[in-house]
Amino acid sequence: MVAKISSGSSIFGALAYNQTKVDEQQGEVILTNRMIEPRDGNYTVGVCMHSFEPYLAANQKTESPILHISLNPDPKDVLTDDQLSDIAQEYMAKLGYSDQPFIVYKHEDIDRHHLHIVSVRVDENGKKLDHNFEYRKSMEICRQIEQKYHLIAADKKEKQPELSIKGIAYDENNLKNQIAGVIRPLVKSYHFQTMREYKALLSLYNITIEEIKGGTTDKMFNGLVYSAIDGKGERIGKAFKSSLFGKSVGYEALQQRMLQSGELIKQKQLKNRSKAIITTAMKSPVNRADFEKQLAANGINVVFRQNDAGRIYGVTFIDHQNKCVLNGSRLGKEFSANVFNELFPSSKESNDKQTHQQSSGSVGSFDEPDLKSQLDTDNSDESINLFSMETNSGTDSEEEAFIRRMRKKKKRKKPT
Numbered sequence: 001m002v003a004k005i006s007s008g009s010s011i012f013g014a015l016a017y018n019q020t021k022v023d024e025q026q027g028e029v030i031l032t033n034r035m036i037e038p039r040d041g042n043y044t045v046g047v048c049m050h051s052f053e054p055y056l057a058a059n060q061k062t063e064s065p066i067l068h069i070s071l072n073p074d075p076k077d078v079l080t081d082d083q084l085s086d087i088a089q090e091y092m093a094k095l096g097y098s099d100q101p102f103i104v105y106k107h108e109d110i111d112r113h114h115l116h117i118v119s120v121r122v123d124e125n126g127k128k129l130d131h132n133f134e135y136r137k138s139m140e141i142c143r144q145i146e147q148k149y150h151l152i153a154a155d156k157k158e159k160q161p162e163l164s165i166k167g168i169a170y171d172e173n174n175l176k177n178q179i180a181g182v183i184r185p186l187v188k189s190y191h192f193q194t195m196r197e198y199k200a201l202l203s204l205y206n207i208t209i210e211e212i213k214g215g216t217t218d219k220m221f222n223g224l225v226y227s228a229i230d231g232k233g234e235r236i237g238k239a240f241k242s243s244l245f246g247k248s249v250g251y252e253a254l255q256q257r258m259l260q261s262g263e264l265i266k267q268k269q270l271k272n273r274s275k276a277i278i279t280t281a282m283k284s285p286v287n288r289a290d291f292e293k294q295l296a297a298n299g300i301n302v303v304f305r306q307n308d309a310g311r312i313y314g315v316t317f318i319d320h321q322n323k324c325v326l327n328g329s330r331l332g333k334e335f336s337a338n339v340f341n342e343l344f345p346s347s348k349e350s351n352d353k354q355t356h357q358q359s360s361g362s363v364g365s366f367d368e369p370d371l372k373s374q375l376d377t378d379n380s381d382e383s384i385n386l387f388s389m390e391t392n393s394g395t396d397s398e399e400e401a402f403i404r405r406m407r408k409k410k411k412r413k414k415p416t
Contacts, residue, residue, distance in 0.1 A: 001142045002072045002154050003091070005134065007064040007121060011052050014068045014118045015045045018105040026177055027116075031085040031104035033092065043103060048118075051101045058126030065122050067097075071115040074152035079113075081106065087145055088115055094141045096129060109177060167205040170228045170236055179207055179226050180245045187249050190318075191261035191270065192325040198254065200303040200316035201325050202226075208235060211251070222251045270324040274300060274317055275331050288344040305337075310346030312337050 008014065021027030029043045035051040038044070059065050071091060073079060079087070088104040102119035121129050146153050165185055168178040182205045192198045199209050212223045224242040226249075227235045242250040265271065281294040288304075295302055299321045305314035314337050315328040328335040 001074070001077075001087075001146055001151055003138045003142055004070045004072070005138060006068050008066045008068065009064050011049060011056060011066050011118075011120070012045065014066050015048050015103075018103075018107075018116050018118065019045050021105065021107050021109060024109075024174070024177060026109040026174070027105050027107045029103060030081050030106045030115075031088055032102070033089070033097075034099070034101040035103055048103055051103075052120050055101070055120045055122050055124055055126070058124060059122045059128075060126050062122050062126075062128045065120050065128075067102075067117075067119045067121050069117040069119075071117070072112065073114065074154070075112040077151045079149075083149065084113075084115060087149060088117060090145060090148075091141055092117065092119070094144070095134070095138065099123070100129070109181060165205065168207060168228055170206070170230070175228060175237060176240055176244065179228065179240060182207060183226060183245060183249045187254065187257060190323045190325055191265055193258050193262045193265070193330070194327065195254070196314075197316055197325040197327055198258075201318055203229065203233065203303055204301055204318065206230070208233070210239070224249075224251050224254070265324060265326075268322075270319070270322045271326060271331060273322055274319045274324065274326060275335075277319075278317060278331070278335060282343065291344070304340070306346075312341040312344065315340050 018027060022029070032043065035043070036047065038047045056065060069091075071088065073087075084106060085104065092098060092100075092102055097119055100119050100123070102117055105116045105118075107114055107116055121131065123129060142154065145151065165182055168175065168182060183202070186201060186205070190201055192201060195209070195211060202209055206229055208227050208229045210225050210227070212225060214221060214223075225239040226242060226245070227239040228237050230236050247253055277295065277298045277300055281291055281298075292302055295317075299319065301318040301320070303316045303318070304312050305316075306312055315335070316325065317328065317331070317335075318325050328337060328340070333339075
């Protein structure tokens with residue numbers, strides 16, 4: 001079990017972050033301690049703040065009195081809500097917070113169910129609680145809980161070669177949450193240098209992206225929208241503006257990510273592994289399906305782009321071991337689209353576009369959808385309205401970004 005501890009100055013921000021998960025039916029309150037119990041049992045932000053306000057009002061010196069903790073058991077640990085509640089209660093007691101008000105949320109927005117705990121670092125008299133060696137103490141508590149509840153130890157987990165990310169299923173609910181659960185970890189873990197490469201990566205998970213430009217002569221903006229796609233690469237359903245998923249998957253963040261990826265790919269020579277495996281697979285493939293199968297066996301997916309006549313005009317490789325996405329031409333002329341078009345001419349391939357399924361570890365060809373003509377301009381909260389798009393709007397609800405915000409201290413004005 002892994003614990004992440006952060007502190008901040010806004011109780012509203014910590015509660016609102018977790019309440020968003022509850023409102024989206026991706027979280028629930030499973031335990032409270034010394035909290036005012038609402039008559040209807042609904043722990044809203046306003047209700048919870050009443051429990052913390054006396055402590056914060058008494059506080060005189062502590063600049064970051066808000067405590068936010070996430071407890072993360074291993075995904076393979078199957079625990080009931082009662083067990084999770086017991087774990088949270090025991091963790092907080094051993095950390096020294098048994099007499100403090102705190103509320104425990106269970107998050108279900110990703111496959112790995114985990115806990116978030118909100119409390120305060122000052123007692124009822126406004127005195128700051130001792131938190132010397134807090135992180136060391138937290139690690140010791142986690143090891144004790146792992147032994148008691150027979151959990152998988154965090155320091156003994158085997159590293160997985162691939163992220164545990166599932167492609168989205170359009171026929172299921174919460175399409176917006178499904179997309180968020182894919183794009184956030186992909187952007188954080190994979191290296192790509194162009195939007196084309198990023199788009200190829202997303203296609204493995206039944207998602208596509210489109211860049212939207214607009215504005216006035218005085219102010220222009222660049223925005224992104226995400227959509228679900230079917231097995232043929234055709235867009236289905238609504239398109240969602242990137243700000244709904246947080247700044248980390250928006251236009252500016254991706255531009256910065258691509259610059260950093262280029263430097264890292266060059267520095268660590270991440271092309272070499274992919275190039276060697278692809279070269280070997282190209283020597284004697286029976287057909288394109290056999291070629292894709294050989295690559296998949298080595299943890300590499302390939303995305304071919306074809307026109308209606310079946311001609312290959314683009315190819316991108318995704319190496320899941322080194323988390324690197326590379327257009328064929330970036331590897332060298334011998335890996336360009338023209339080479340593969342000659343290697344796998346349309347006469348030798350069925351003109352039917354193959355589906356790309358993440359579960360099988362391979363990806364077929366697809367035509368890129370014309371998102372601009374299909375874009376849903378419904379004015380609902382979850383769809384795109386091109387005429388009111390703001391690239392800087394929305395809240396970055398990604399956990400890591402939230403933790404960084406928690407740790408930021410407000411600047412004090414110097415007395416005049």
